[in-house]
Amino acid sequence: xxxxxxxxxxxxxxxxLPPLGVFFRHGCCSVEFCICLLLTILGYxxxxxxxxxxxxxxxxDMYRTPDDEWRPLNA
Numbered sequence: 048x049x050x051x052x053x054x055x056x057x058x059x060x061x062x063x064l065p066p067l068g069v070f071f072r073h074g075c076c077s078v079e080f081c082i083c084l085l086l087t088i089l090g091y092x093x094x095x096x097x098x099x100x101x102x103x104x105x106x107x108d109m110y111r112t113p114d115d116e117w118r119p120l121n122a
Contacts, residue, residue: 054102057071057102058099061095061102065086065094065098066080066087068102069101072101083097083101
């Protein structure tokens with residue numbers, strides 16, 4: 048679980064460069080990063096809104112198993 052300071056710093060970075068803030072939280076080849084990159088290319092404001100949503104709301108740890116492996120989304 049990230050601390051409030053980490054989330055605050057990621058939100059500040061996401062306001063300046065939205066895909067970078069999402070990259071720090073979810074990694075480079077994640078769906079969240081690709082969506083944020085596409086939205087930022089199409090419009091800066093939608094990219095910022097989605098980046099803040101992806102940082103604050105989306106929890107990447109809910110897709111992990113106890114063995115620290117990724118589980119499929121449909122399982």
